[in-house]
Amino acid sequence: MQRSLTLMRRELAAYFLSMTGYIIIGAALFLMGFSFVVMLVKLRQEPTPMPVTELFYITPFFWLILLLSTPAITMRLFAQEKFSGTFESLMTTPVSDLQVVLAKFLAALTFYVIMWLPLLGCLAVLRHYTNEQIPFDYGSVASTFLGLLLLGGVFLSLGCCASALTRSQVTAAMISTLFGGALFIMGALADHLPAQPGWQTEALASFSFFEQMHDFARGVVDTRPLVLYSSLTWFFLYLTLRVVESRRWK
């Protein structure tokens, strides 16, 4: 436990000791600002009953931030250590493979949450400068962040796995962008399903990330995506663990 915390703290600090962390946050902030502007323009055009978090979600930048930031956050986790050789000195200390994987994933997740915090600032600005009529609901803000966290977990664990597979950060980023993009496209497909019943349609429908995230942004917390996202996260973390262990297979 102590070792995981130590390792996690170092991993998190590493984002801020190098430029990467600031660049990622800067880029995300830029896109968030764009979303904010788009949202404001919309709000000025016509009044809407939607909560602001939903308004934010339906700007196209949300998915862009998610798809671009997660590979950038995770690519260095294992690949860099393998490349520089510090992976060897790490794995010869008495830490278990599971501790390493969890510590790295949690550090990435914490960084990801920090990256999204400016969104709260945007919402606060909005709240300060608008009339009270705009439905600003803490519940929907909380559910939006829950959705962000869970969905981020899926993409970050995928990125962890990609990073563990290679010693090149570029390759790691490409693998996780590719598979993350595939998940995204699957979500898009699920949105345009033909209305014929059948288990295939139903299975694909459960991957409709757009719809599910839309629900979170609206303030609806459904257990189905909750279970789906956490199991996907665990699945990818399990794969990562197996990849890390594979070095010790005979």
Place this chain on the structure above:
Amino acid sequence: MSSDLMIEVVNLTKRYAGHAAVSNISFSVRRGEIVGLLGPNGAGKSTTMRILSCFLPATSGSVRIAGYDVFHQSEEVRRRIGYMPENNPLHTEMRVREYLKFRARLKGLSRGESRRRADEAMEQCSLTEVSRRIIGQLSKGYRQRVGLADALVHEPELIILDEPTIGLDPNQIRAVRQLIKSLAQNHTVLISTHILPEAEMTCHRVVIMYEGRILAADTPENLQRLMSSSNQVLVEISAPAGALKECWAEMPEVEHFDVAAAEGDYFRCSLTARDGHDLRPQVFAAVRERGWMLRELTRNRHSLEDIYVQVTRPEEDEG
């Protein structure tokens, strides 16, 4: 009885995709010894060390460290070793003291202990004056010492150092060697090197590896004694060549001699004595008797280097 043994390697083999990096080696190291793994690049030293430090599994054979199996009781083993990998990888964005504290915590020391041990390790490796510097900005010598400090920060029973002096200047090498020697009081040390004087100077025992096999394992002195021709004498004398040859041929203790022209009027003679005889007094007596000029008289002691060259090139010896 095995408590005396720190490292026990039995029939260790490691194969990478068909080719054997280490094939069927066995050796053991007692507590408190400094042992050097010596061999050219690609001899299997690093692979052996990676297996000892639980980073890689062996293909077959067994390795026990302090009585624990490196594969099945890996965590127990890792608790007891301090390992500095090849090329000394470090987190270059961290500060020295911060890094050592981080490593100490990772190795299971408490917060207070890790602070104390980081300071002690810095003291031991003369790093105190750079404790707040960023590792990436340090010179190679300092970085190497950070790696060493990391290896000993949790006071391990066994310290494994893969090429600890590579890329250092002569002064730094001397300092690192001194440090390694001082470690032997409380720790067992296994170092690898392809530099001979290093093994000769720092190690109690040397294991010579070549192409994944062990060619010889003994003290540096014994390895020297093993050498057949350690009783060769070199002399430089100013005298007529014919008279020199005649003189050596008359001397009963000389088994074989060789006379070659040297700088000036001198001739350089190398004399091989029969059964370990020391020829130097006879040579001096002969020179004095004949009134020749003598400017050099040395016994050609074979250094580990000759042994190394001889054992690592068996095919040339046979040819």
